[in-house]
Amino acid sequence: MIQAADFLAALDAAGCGPYVGVPCSFLTPFINFTIASPRHEYLAASNEGEAVALAAGAYLAGRRPVVMFQNSGLSNALSPLTSLTWPFRIPLLLIATLRGEPGLKDEPQHELMGEITEGMLRLAQVGCGPFPREPAEIAPAVQRALAHLEATSLPWAWIMRHGSVAESPAPPLRPVAAPRGEALPGEGPEAPVALERAQAIAAVADALPVPAALIATTGKIGRELFTLRERPGNLYVVGSMGCASSLGLGVALYRPDGAPVAVLDGDGAALMRLEALASIGHYAPRNLLHVILDNGMHESTGGQQSLSGGVRFADVALACGYASAESLASGAALGRALRRCLKTPGPHLLHVRVKPGALDKLGRPTLTPVQVKARFMDFLARGGR
Numbered sequence: 001m002i003q004a005a006d007f008l009a010a011l012d013a014a015g016c017g018p019y020v021g022v023p024c025s026f027l028t029p030f031i032n033f034t035i036a037s038p039r040h041e042y043l044a045a046s047n048e049g050e051a052v053a054l055a056a057g058a059y060l061a062g063r064r065p066v067v068m069f070q071n072s073g074l075s076n077a078l079s080p081l082t083s084l085t086w087p088f089r090i091p092l093l094l095i096a097t098l099r100g101e102p103g104l105k106d107e108p109q110h111e112l113m114g115e116i117t118e119g120m121l122r123l124a125q126v127g128c129g130p131f132p133r134e135p136a137e138i139a140p141a142v143q144r145a146l147a148h149l150e151a152t153s154l155p156w157a158w159i160m161r162h163g164s165v166a167e168s169p170a171p172p173l174r175p176v177a178a179p180r181g182e183a184l185p186g187e188g189p190e191a192p193v194a195l196e197r198a199q200a201i202a203a204v205a206d207a208l209p210v211p212a213a214l215i216a217t218t219g220k221i222g223r224e225l226f227t228l229r230e231r232p233g234n235l236y237v238v239g240s241m242g243c244a245s246s247l248g249l250g251v252a253l254y255r256p257d258g259a260p261v262a263v264l265d266g267d268g269a270a271l272m273r274l275e276a277l278a279s280i281g282h283y284a285p286r287n288l289l290h291v292i293l294d295n296g297m298h299e300s301t302g303g304q305q306s307l308s309g310g311v312r313f314a315d316v317a318l319a320c321g322y323a324s325a326e327s328l329a330s331g332a333a334l335g336r337a338l339r340r341c342l343k344t345p346g347p348h349l350l351h352v353r354v355k356p357g358a359l360d361k362l363g364r365p366t367l368t369p370v371q372v373k374a375r376f377m378d379f380l381a382r383g384g385r
Contacts, residue, residue: 001166002135004033008040010142016064016093018043018254020051024070026097026162031068033168043283046275048073052080053243054279056090057250060235060377065250068095071117071159072110081124081155083239084247087369089153093145095131096121097160104162121157131160179281181318186326187333194330197293197354198224201264203331204291205229207338211384212260213251213376217244217269219300220358221293225264227363232379236365236372242272245280245290252285252347257383260287260342267294267308274316277349281321286345290317295356303356317349327351 007030011017018041019034021027035042045051048069055065069077074096085092100106100114121128127148132141145156201224205214215235216222222236237244248263255261270277270292280290292313298304314325323346326337334352341348365372379385 001163002132002138004030004165004168006135007132007138007165008034008037010138011066012039014064014142014146016066017041018058018063019066019068020045020055020058021068022046022048022051022070022073024097024099026070026099026160026164027068027095029165029168030095032170036168036171046278048077049080049243050246050273050275050279052077052092053084053240053246054250055092056080056084056088057247057252058254059090059092059250060247060373061251061254061380062256062377063254064093066093066095069097071096071099072113074113074117074120078120078124080240080243081126084237084243085155086125087239088373089370090155090373091149091153092155093149094126094155094157095160096157098162101161118159125154127152127154127156128159129156131158131164133161133164176282177321179319179321181322182324183314183318184324184326184337186314186328186337187330188327191329193353193355195334195352195354196357197221197295198228198359199331200293200334200352200354201225202228203334204262204264204338207335207342208260208262209342211257212262213255213380213384214262214264215244215248215251216264217241217266219266219269220362221264221266223362223364224359226365227359227361232375233384234372235376238365238369242269242276244269245276246273248288248290249276249280249283249285251380252288253283255287255380258287259384260289261285262289262291265290265292267292267296268298268306270313271307271311277317277320277322280347281317284321284323285347288347289341290322290347290349292349292351293354294351295354297356299356299358313351314349322347322349325349325351327353329353
């Protein structure tokens with residue numbers, strides 16, 4: 001058994017942090033110590049996939065995050081692990097617990113995952129090894145993981161068995177601020193939809209200041225941004241549907257210069273990982289603009305109807321703690337809203353109803369994801385220059 005402080009000291013020496021996690025009883029001592037420690041930053045995520053995407057954003061902004069979760073949530077994390085960190089080569093450190101370890105008594109729902117955890121990690125090309133259980137094992141375990149990150153630019157997971165870390169007292173609960181946002185009148189559902197999606201994308205891109213980072217969700221939104229306004233400050237999230245907003249949260253929280261970060265989301269993508277709105281409202285980055293382009297369908301997969309018609313995205317964002325939220329459907333209203341959002345502290349949400357349809361000559365990013373990542377990180381490191 002080791003002390004959490006000793007393992008964290010080894011990670012401190014490697015410049016690691018923040019720590020992004022979803023609780024597990026096996027992780028309790030480690031998470032409790034991290035939360036209580038004034039030297040470390042812990043970000044709570046609502047699920048494991050969100051934790052991976054948020055950490056990936058922090059990495060793009062120059063940090064070396066550590067993600068922690070129970071192995072039963074590994075399947076939730078597989079989407080961003082296979083379609084975000086793998087194609088973009090984002091080397092995250094992970095701690096996955098081993099509930100259902102073969103030979104040990106555990107709850108029945110953990111039995112199968114205990115048998116296949118290591119195999120699933122290796123199948124997803126995530127390097128893995130045992131979490132240290134003795135002080136002498138800490139340095140070799142950290143060195144092995146860091147060497148893997150350096151050699152592959154892919155994640156490494158420590159598999160934590162029960163009783164690996166000595167008990168730490170539970171930190172005091174912190175009060176959660178009540179939602180503080182401003183509801184703006186915008187344009188109600190009766191207002192006619194006057195915008196093509198491409199027009200809305202161009203309007204957002206043109207309104208942003210030069211140093212702003214712009215992250216576009218997978219599918220035709222990213223493709224239209226590439227076709228219309230390709231630039232080094234764009235990140236085209238070609239996979240991991242629903243993760244663009246969590247990725248943007250990570251970038252916004254840790255961007256060194258604090259310059260604006262905007263996310264172009266889709267209605268289907270936003271609904272797929274609606275928990276991201278809760279995290280954005282809670283951590284409240286002042287420099288984040290979240291734009292949901294809503295045409296009521298999954299257009300990239302053939303135009304199947306989404307469930308957005310019955311969702312009041314602006315109300316959801318306000319209930320989660322966004323600084324402001326507005327729903328609109330015209331170019332004039334979008335222009336006014338963008339000017340307001342860029343002058344006032346966020347996070348802001350703009351729900352923009354757009355017409356179905358895409359550009360006739362719709363391109364695809366000609367850069368590889370690794371090339372897009374490299375220039376995006378360079379853009380952030382140079383302060384958007």
